[in-house]
Amino acid sequence: MGALLATPTDQAYAELVDATIGRGAEMGRRLLDDPDRARSEAADAVCRLWKAAVEPEWPSMRQALRAETLDRAIQVNREGLRAVLPRLHHSAACEGDSITVESTVDVDCPEGLILVPSLFITDRLQCATSDDWTPTIYYPASGRYLWAAPPTPRSLDRLPGATRSRTLAALTTPLQTTVVARLVSVTTRRPANTWQSCETPG
Secondary structure, three states, X not given: OHHHHOOOHHHHHHHHHHHOOOOOHHHHHHHHOOHHHHHHHHHXXXXXXXXXXXXXXXXXHHHHHHHHHHHHHHHHHHHOHHHHHHHHOOOOEEEOOEEEOOOOOOOOOOOOOEEEEEOOOOOXXXXXXXXXXXXXXXXXXXXXXXXXXXXXXXXXXXXXXXXXXXXXXXXXXXXXXXXXHHHHOOOEEOOOOOOOEEOOOO
């Protein structure tokens, strides 16, 4: 919140100009007439969203995002960005020296490109091309099913017990045991002097 509130007024105004494109004249006037007020209101809204929706899940979200970032970094180091980019989403590809997505954005990247995994974007890529920031592509992280159980591969059907199969499927992405338990609908307990674990009967 401190970084958001410390954003210079001219930068906040420039970003609001980008954000209000196609949003209607009334919204544009309301935000652009007083960018300092808009910045404060945005900080308040982000704070309330954090407390209500993100903070309770943040430990597992952070773990999933860290695992995703490390995995992609290793892939890029071994295989190069050209090979890895299409895996982020089917709409992304490398063509020559250019990176393309289905929603074409024409932007130069003289200082590089940032790839950011997101747990909130599940079906597309989102590009940030503001002049005030390094060009960025947000893509669906592999842990995006934190709030819904992933499909169980047929190869796991041979395991005795549906709960075991669902648990293994959920562990495709590193998650806390309480999150895994919620995904596969089992109870949890905390044995004395041990880490929290899942009961998986049957």
